[in-house]
Amino acid sequence: MVSVVDSRREEILRWLEDVKDPEVPVLSIRELGVLRDVEVSGDEVVVVMTPTYSGCPAMHAMEAEVVQTLARRGVPNARVRTVYAPAWTTDWISDDAKAKLEAYGIAPPGRVEADDLVPLRRRSPVKCPYCQSVNTIVRSEFGSTACKAILFCNSCRQPFELFKPF
Amino acid sequence: MTAGKRKTGDGNGASADWVAGARPSTATSGISDNPFFEHLLRLGDDRLVLGHRLSEWCGHAPILEEDIALANIALDLIGQASLLLKLAGEVEGKGRSEDALAYFRDAIEFRNAQLVELPNGDFAMTIVRQFLFDAWDVLMLERLAAATNKTLAGIAAKALKEARYHLRHSAEWMRMLGDGTPESHRRAQRALDDLWPYTAELFITDDVDRQAAAAGSGVDVETLRDSWRESVTRVIVEATLAIPKDGFAPRGGRTGRHTEHLGRMLADMQSLARAHPGASW
Numbered sequence: 001m002v003s004v005v006d007s008r009r010e011e012i013l014r015w016l017e018d019v020k021d022p023e024v025p026v027l028s029i030r031e032l033g034v035l036r037d038v039e040v041s042g043d044e045v046v047v048v049m050t051p052t053y054s055g056c057p058a059m060h061a062m063e064a065e066v067v068q069t070l071a072r073r074g075v076p077n078a079r080v081r082t083v084y085a086p087a088w089t090t091d092w093i094s095d096d097a098k099a100k101l102e103a104y105g106i107a108p109p110g111r112v113e114a115d116d117l118v119p120l121r122r123r124s125p126v127k128c129p130y131c132q133s134v135n136t137i138v139r140s141e142f143g144s145t146a147c148k149a150i151l152f153c154n155s156c157r158q159p160f161e162l163f164k165p166f
Numbered sequence: 167m168t169a170g171k172r173k174t175g176d177g178n179g180a181s182a183d184w185v186a187g188a189r190p191s192t193a194t195s196g197i198s199d200n201p202f203f204e205h206l207l208r209l210g211d212d213r214l215v216l217g218h219r220l221s222e223w224c225g226h227a228p229i230l231e232e233d234i235a236l237a238n239i240a241l242d243l244i245g246q247a248s249l250l251l252k253l254a255g256e257v258e259g260k261g262r263s264e265d266a267l268a269y270f271r272d273a274i275e276f277r278n279a280q281l282v283e284l285p286n287g288d289f290a291m292t293i294v295r296q297f298l299f300d301a302w303d304v305l306m307l308e309r310l311a312a313a314t315n316k317t318l319a320g321i322a323a324k325a326l327k328e329a330r331y332h333l334r335h336s337a338e339w340m341r342m343l344g345d346g347t348p349e350s351h352r353r354a355q356r357a358l359d360d361l362w363p364y365t366a367e368l369f370i371t372d373d374v375d376r377q378a379a380a381a382g383s384g385v386d387v388e389t390l391r392d393s394w395r396e397s398v399t400r401v402i403v404e405a406t407l408a409i410p411k412d413g414f415a416p417r418g419g420r421t422g423r424h425t426e427h428l429g430r431m432l433a434d435m436q437s438l439a440r441a442h443p444g445a446s447w
Binding site for chain 1: 231234235237238239241242243244245246248249316317319320321323324325326327328330331333334335337338
């Protein structure tokens, strides 16, 4: 039998599906892996989150959005607790979410490789999200946000972004 | 702490002790008797100062991709600094936030190594400094990820992934510059020769490091020297560059003795916060 607390927790998690990554608005913060848990104790609601990158400026926006979303649902005093361990990894992004990324025009992250000191351009090729060609090159290991790199497709002559395996 | 036992005096007497690496006794340097707090300031200030230096490249880098890269690395470092200084403020227990520590301390209260406060110079200078720092940073964070203080361990484990990404980038550039054109080789070697002396300070252990390490939440930095030397030598040789000779080795950043460059940098970095204290957006 599901306890009252558990069903309350499930309900809040469902509401938080509305909170998207402002930089990648097709992913919810749960799909991104930033939302770790919700703790319910009486009237108190604590949302446990972990940052993607230490300096990710979107974190503040996501935390504020969590609090506002719950306030709109009648949870006035929700708090956000930030945890750092275990460190966020793109391996937490599900296959479904990766498909959403690709449909949005961002190449999804591959598995995180053990030897992360190998440059991206010496790794297995990344598939172009527009034409599926693997004839692509890394233009820059850093991109428009901390979580992305810039690539170029030689087949369709289109630059695109890669969600970095991290 | 040994500061109280050592008679440093003032004026010329103090400078002799400074050369010997002693802690200065100046009241304004504000060295606390909490080694964990001091250790966290060192970790935070290295990142804050280097992050700010890198941010000065924004809009000025030689190519767009590098402009983005340097800004991204700056963002990681400033983010790490924010987490570490927040923890430092909590450990200190005097109600200072990360912003208070970043924007309302003067140069003599900063604990970063002198290496990271040096002006950016040309692109080679910036890349070589970054490489020398990144190689050290990865080793530091590997140790700190096992710290007994769980918050520090978590911050370090996260920062380690970022630092490895930075090292991959700066090491690649070392090879491209050193093994590139005669001009890029000349500039990279000049930068390496100029910056090498400043790396010595990264490996000087003092009581702060020893006590923080003994308590399980700090690094005895001297023990990193051999691994660092090995890892940078490999890349420097691949880059067809020559390892500079050891000799002149400036120090003092860890106890608040800085080059004249830090004050100017802070004047720029802190002016907005000091003109509008408490402002937010």
